[in-house]
Amino acid sequence: MDILLILIPLALTLGLLGLAGFLWALRSGQFDDLDGAAQRILFDDDDPPPPGRQDQTRESSQ
Amino acid sequence: MTLSGSRPNPAGARPRPPFFSEKKEESGGRGGSPGNSPVCRHCGTPLGAGEDGFCCAGCAAAHALIGAAGLEGYYRRRAESAPPPRPDSALPAEDLSEAVCDLGGGEAGLTLLVEDVRCGACVWLIESLLARQPGLVTARVNLTSRRLIVRFRPAEASVTAILAPVQAVGYRLVPFNPDQLDQADRRTQRDLLAALAVTGFAAGNVMLLSVSVWAGADQGMGPATRSLLHWLSALVALPAIAFGLRPFAASAWQALKSGRTNMDVPITLGVLLTSALSLAETIRGGPQAYFDSAVSLLFFLLIGRTLEARARGRARAALADLLRLEARAVLVLDPDGSRRRVPPRRVQIGEHVLVAAGERIGIDGTVIEGQSDLDESLLTGESLPVPVGPGQAVQAGALALTAPLRLRVTAVGDQTVLAGIVRLMEAAEQGRTRHVALAERVARWYAPVIHLLAALTFAGWVWLGGQDWQPALLIAVSVLIITCPCALALAVPVVQVIASGRLSRHGVLIKSATALERLAEADYAVFDKTGTLTGGHPVLIPEASWTPEALAAAAALAVQSSHPLARALVVAAPGGMPAAGVREEPGQGLSAADGRRLGRYRFAVGEPAPAPTTTTGPELWLNQPGKEPVRFRFTDAPRPDAAVTLDHLRDLGFGLEILSGDRSGSVAALAATLRLEHWQAECAPAAKAARLATLARTGRRVLMVGDGINDAPALAGAHVSIAPARGADIARAAADLVFQGERLEAVVEAVRVARKARRLMVQNLAFALGYNLLAVPVAIAGQVTPLIAAIAMSASSLLVILNALRLSGGRR
Numbered sequence: 105m106d107i108l109l110i111l112i113p114l115a116l117t118l119g120l121l122g123l124a125g126f127l128w129a130l131r132s133g134q135f136d137d138l139d140g141a142a143q144r145i146l147f148d149d150d151d152p153p154p155p156g157r158q159d160q161t162r163e164s165s166q
Numbered sequence: 167m168t169l170s171g172s173r174p175n176p177a178g179a180r181p182r183p184p185f186f187s188e189k190k191e192e193s194g195g196r197g198g199s200p201g202n203s204p205v206c207r208h209c210g211t212p213l214g215a216g217e218d219g220f221c222c223a224g225c226a227a228a229h230a231l232i233g234a235a236g237l238e239g240y241y242r243r244r245a246e247s248a249p250p251p252r253p254d255s256a257l258p259a260e261d262l263s264e265a266v267c268d269l270g271g272g273e274a275g276l277t278l279l280v281e282d283v284r285c286g287a288c289v290w291l292i293e294s295l296l297a298r299q300p301g302l303v304t305a306r307v308n309l310t311s312r313r314l315i316v317r318f319r320p321a322e323a324s325v326t327a328i329l330a331p332v333q334a335v336g337y338r339l340v341p342f343n344p345d346q347l348d349q350a351d352r353r354t355q356r357d358l359l360a361a362l363a364v365t366g367f368a369a370g371n372v373m374l375l376s377v378s379v380w381a382g383a384d385q386g387m388g389p390a391t392r393s394l395l396h397w398l399s400a401l402v403a404l405p406a407i408a409f410g411l412r413p414f415a416a417s418a419w420q421a422l423k424s425g426r427t428n429m430d431v432p433i434t435l436g437v438l439l440t441s442a443l444s445l446a447e448t449i450r451g452g453p454q455a456y457f458d459s460a461v462s463l464l465f466f467l468l469i470g471r472t473l474e475a476r477a478r479g480r481a482r483a484a485l486a487d488l489l490r491l492e493a494r495a496v497l498v499l500d501p502d503g504s505r506r507r508v509p510p511r512r513v514q515i516g517e518h519v520l521v522a523a524g525e526r527i528g529i530d531g532t533v534i535e536g537q538s539d540l541d542e543s544l545l546t547g548e549s550l551p552v553p554v555g556p557g558q559a560v561q562a563g564a565l566a567l568t569a570p571l572r573l574r575v576t577a578v579g580d581q582t583v584l585a586g587i588v589r590l591m592e593a594a595e596q597g598r599t600r601h602v603a604l605a606e607r608v609a610r611w612y613a614p615v616i617h618l619l620a621a622l623t624f625a626g627w628v629w630l631g632g633q634d635w636q637p638a639l640l641i642a643v644s645v646l647i648i649t650c651p652c653a654l655a656l657a658v659p660v661v662q663v664i665a666s667g668r669l670s671r672h673g674v675l676i677k678s679a680t681a682l683e684r685l686a687e688a689d690y691a692v693f694d695k696t697g698t699l700t701g702g703h704p705v706l707i708p709e710a711s712w713t714p715e716a717l718a719a720a721a722a723l724a725v726q727s728s729h730p731l732a733r734a735l736v737v738a739a740p741g742g743m744p745a746a747g748v749r750e751e752p753g754q755g756l757s758a759a760d761g762r763r764l765g766r767y768r769f770a771v772g773e774p775a776p777a778p779t780t781t782t783g784p785e786l787w788l789n790q791p792g793k794e795p796v797r798f799r800f801t802d803a804p805r806p807d808a809a810v811t812l813d814h815l816r817d818l819g820f821g822l823e824i825l826s827g828d829r830s831g832s833v834a835a836l837a838a839t840l841r842l843e844h845w846q847a848e849c850a851p852a853a854k855a856a857r858l859a860t861l862a863r864t865g866r867r868v869l870m871v872g873d874g875i876n877d878a879p880a881l882a883g884a885h886v887s888i889a890p891a892r893g894a895d896i897a898r899a900a901a902d903l904v905f906q907g908e909r910l911e912a913v914v915e916a917v918r919v920a921r922k923a924r925r926l927m928v929q930n931l932a933f934a935l936g937y938n939l940l941a942v943p944v945a946i947a948g949q950v951t952p953l954i955a956a957i958a959m960s961a962s963s964l965l966v967i968l969n970a971l972r973l974s975g976g977r978r
Binding site: 116 | 285286289290307308309310311352356359360363364367370371374375391394398402
């Protein structure tokens with residue numbers, strides 16, 4: 105039964121890691137906008153725009 | 167990969183090309199199928215024949231702005247079902263600088279509510295537009311709550327300059343003060359989620375350890391190992407219990423302090439006693455610890471609480487947003503000719519205010535300049551637009567339809583007619599008997615009974631059973647554990663959460679906690695007419711008095727006007743060529759360059775009407791040179807599903823009645839069409855509320871459905887009330903439920919779900935009580951082991967949840 109002394113703390117530590125991860129995600133606001141997150145993953149190209157083009161568009165949009 | 171390519175396209179939806187080619191716009195002639203007719207390149211509004219590219223200058227500017235920023239991809243990405251907003255270039259933007267707060271470090275921030283954010287493409291467009299602004303630090307759109315959080319450096323750019331492109335594209339931004347109720351809601355939800363996670367973790371691990379103990383009991387596990395496992399369980403469970411019990415303990419303490427009990431009292435007491443007893447057993451090295459029961463009880467209860475808080479928070483936020491978006495600023499004209507937008511309550515009496523065509527009036531005043539037609543249907547129930555001119559009084563809540571008006575403010579705030587109706591509403595609300603929720607009624611007697619039972623058990627074992635006080639106390643506590651109302655506390659909230667989820671998929675938002683229970687009890691439905699049973703806009707009556715040619719000729723004129731009667735003509739004869747040189751005389755009619763005139767008889771024919779017309783409905787006359795004048799008559803047609811809705815309600819056992827502020831002729835006609843016997847016309851707001859009070863005295867539980875400002879007192883005083891989301895904001899605020907969209911049948915759906923929900927709640931309560939009835943004798947007899955407690959608790963909770971899930975059944 106000595107193995108319990110290693111395995112139980114190990115199991116609890118792993119579980120606690122998961123819990124800590126979830127609480128961190130919760131605190132950093134990752135559960136605030138579930139709809140937006142689902143869409144955001146699909147924005148892939150020019151975000152943020154390359155610096156050269158950014159300057160160009162600044163001039164033309166003003 | 168582009169957004170539009172990766173989204174599942176609804177069947178039949180054609181992907182929108184980035185630009186409509188010039189060829190296509192030219193070939194898309196009039197009267198073609200909607201797929202081929204030209205639409206505005208920016209907002210997708212169908213265009214009249216002869217127009218090209220854009221529906222208005224604002225759209226053209228927005229399109230150019232998006233193109234110049236290199237963001238044309240937006241038109242490819244946006245969802246087919248979500249057209250972008252139409253920019254309104256005529257109105258100056260609201261001043262947002264007041265909402266900015268200093269964040270320190272040379273940065274400032276503000277939170278805004280964005281109207282019309284509907285899909286990921288909107289999020290992308292807004293964030294990309296802002297990312298190109300100098301001085302911006304971060305900008306993030308929350309699609310769920312439609313908030314835009316901006317951080318910028320005020321030294322480099324003003325907030326107005328930064329946000330200008332977003333407003334120019336057509337998104338309306340409303341300043342939003344984040345430290346309000348909303349924030350509290352959000353924190354509660356977050357805390358509950360954290361508590362849920364912690365207790366979930368603890369429940370899983372403690373249950374594993376407990377299973378080892380139970381299995382070990384059969385296989386000869388030594389007391390030392392068992393004690394170790396108990397200590398480990400205590401180590402995991404006790405902090406989790408301390409963390410997860412707080413919401414319940416706080417509520418229980420509140421209740422006890424005010425001399426009441428609620429369901430949280432036995433829950434808190436049960437969990438605390440269970441933990442204390444288990445800890446004592448563990449220290450003593452005894453065989454029985456109930457940590458698993460205590461933690462999983464909390465876990466199950468927190469699931470219910472979290473879902474409930476989330477559903478209610480979402481409904482409340484949706485409604486609060488609706489209200490905020492409606493609170494439009496008033497455009498004040500200063501004597502020096504400058505214009506500024508001011509919230510209605512800060513306007514001074516005597517100031518001049520400009521109301522644009524299509525805008526709702528925010529103050530009471532007199533017209534100084536301008537002729538227009540006012541839609542007062544929300545205010546009075548009157549379905550016809552009323553023409554107003556200089557010198558006439560107008561009231562807050564009316565909608566200027568055809569032309570802008572210049573007003574002098576005569577009353578603001580508490581003195582307005584609107585404020586008077588609000589006072590009536592508050593009075594009606596106080597008159598309503600307070601509804602006691604089903605769960606609260608059960609909790610009122612449940613908590614004392616089980617505590618008495620535990621005390622009797624203890625006394626019985628000590629005096630009758632001749633036990634020592636320690637084992638007797640153990641047994642008494644086990645009675646409390648087994649009766650700890652896990653299933654009972656879940657019985658009602660789980661059903662409510664699932665019911666509100668199902669209703670919100672049908673566009674019905676539930677505002678108050680007991681609304682469903684009250685709706686299930688309702689047996690008499692009172693409807694407002696204009697805007698509730700009817701569509702609130704006139705429809706042409708087919709008659710022999712006019713020919714299709716005359717209709718086409720009239721529609722050619724009418725296409726240029728936004729008057730509701732003119733719109734009705736265009737709807738009846740779509741795709742016509744607009745006539746040339748049309749001029750509109752507000753409140754009178756339209757005239758074309760070729761001499762055709764459409765409008766009031768006097769205007770169209772040029773002489774007073776021949777005889778007082780016997781008709782009740784509104785009418786328009788068309789006078790073409792060299793032809794007899796033609797008359798078009800209109801009616802405020804019932805909603806397409808009004809008759810079906812009323813039939814369903816009749817089948818559900820409802821008595822039905824119409825209370826309208828409109829004239830009796832049109833109310834009687836509608837009542838006849840819908841086969842309703844009971845109706846009252848020309849009701850003032852107070853009369854409506856009085857009629858409901860009379861009905862309530864005769865024992866009726868009245869469901870009130872109405873959309874107008876004049877319905878608000880009745881909505882507040884009814885047993886339960888429903889308002890359409892399109893109605894006046896005060897009506898939505900007064901109602902218990904709000905339905906979105908045009909379908910009146912949502913009311914029937916809400917009643918059905920409410921009744922089914924009540925049936926399930928009663929079933930769940932009966933089941934939970936029945937379970938206790940079986941388990942309590944076992945506990946009193948002192949036969950409860952941790953294993954039995956754990957199985958009984960989990961099984962009863964799961965059964966209650968599964969029973970509630972039947973409500974969401976299949977149809978999504």
